[in-house]
Amino acid sequence: MIEVRDIRKRFGDTEVLKGISTSFRQGVTSLIIGQSGAGKTVFLKSLVGLHGIDQGEIFYDDRQLGKMNEDEQKALRTEMGMVFQGNALFDSLNIEENVIFALNMFSDMSAAEKKERADFCLERVNLKGVNHRKPAELSGGMKKRVAIARAIALNPKYLFCDEPNSGLDPRTAILIDNLLKEITDEFNITTVINTHDMNSVVEIGEHIIFIKDGAKAWEGGGDEILHTDNKAVTDFVFSSELFRKIREKS
């Protein structure tokens, strides 16, 4: 479980995070939604420690992020997997090397065991026969799946995804969403996903946090978001014609 208490973050004169508190439970797919520029990415990067916070506390199963020494932080990082918006695959390495990168760094596995693990992770994301190709040779959806395979290679306890289906066609986006949900259930991971895609919310959202202008404007379950009276949420959720029609029909 990850617990966040009143975190604040400022860039110069602009307060980007304005005292957000929440918690993310194990085995649950949590979604952070909000408009572009609402502070979702800063929130996610603060959560994993890529951005320092100005105020507040972040706990990973009772381990406070800002209070750990370097070794403890490294140990925690090996329990994390992250899928970046632009995939962040290492261009100079092939797909298999990308997937086993963290294993090479931190595990004592033999080469055969690492190869087996890479094959397992790639098969888990429905990719076969791409082990020796370079990231530049793959499509956007395939790269995203490799990024997920890399994120789960070390059996993470916490999985973070920043806009995992941005730039993908609707069908591939749904495949990626479902894959993340399946992995969360299968490996009992604490998964936090940043998105502004309402399809993802409907498809896999179990726990949703709506961020507006750097503050938490709403929090609830996936089935509650379509029926809430919160104006900020309804303005966001029903901004598309499709969702307005769904609301009218229901």
Place this chain on the structure above:
Amino acid sequence: MGVQNYFYFSDMFLIAWIRTLGRYWLMLSRTFRKPENWNEYKKSFFRDLDHLGADSLGIVAVISIFVGAVVTIQTNYNLQDPLIPDYYVALAVRESIILEFSPTIVSLILAGKVGSNIASTLGSMRVSEQIDALEVMGVNPYAYLIMPKVVALVLFNPILIIISMFLGVIGGYLAAYFGIFSTQDFVTGLQLEFNAYYVSYALIKTVVFAFLITSISAFYGFFVKGGAIEVGVNATKAVVSSSVAIIVANYVLTQILLV
């Protein structure tokens, strides 16, 4: 008002400069840490040795041969005097190549080639979040990305420079052979009053220059903010800053080691 503005801007410049220097030292302190896995760092080191060192052999060879030849022709032209024996030309060429051309000029050329390569590679990794990905995995990105580059160039640059010295002299010999004066005189001049310390002095400079090229270029690449345009801008800054650093360090080292 004008004087106040002058002090305001000079203060701002000074503060920005001190801040940059502080960030550079911080980067170095995070770079030279114990690797998470020696084998992975070793692989990275050999990759960098190939990219940054061995790949520079061609350009260093071509430049050294031709500059050696040109230095010989120009020195011979300027020493046209019946009282000065021809072999003094070779002595002057040897000293020019060992003391200045090979260590300093070749390092300046490498600052352009290697420096822009390092800055743009790291800059691209920064803007495509690959450096963030390393950090999230628990890998120290400073050590993993910068240390092998620094070590590779610090070890390989002296080899490059020795090759450059050798080829520079060969270039001079060829210039003599193709009609300036007797190659016998050239060989005699090369052996005249040879001071081995000059080679040590050149190699010490080379090691320092290699460190400056890699660390300064890495600094500009690692902290890129923005996109492709900023990567290009920072690659240019890396080349300019490491070239200036080489020139200043050359003066300081010459004062310390030769005077």
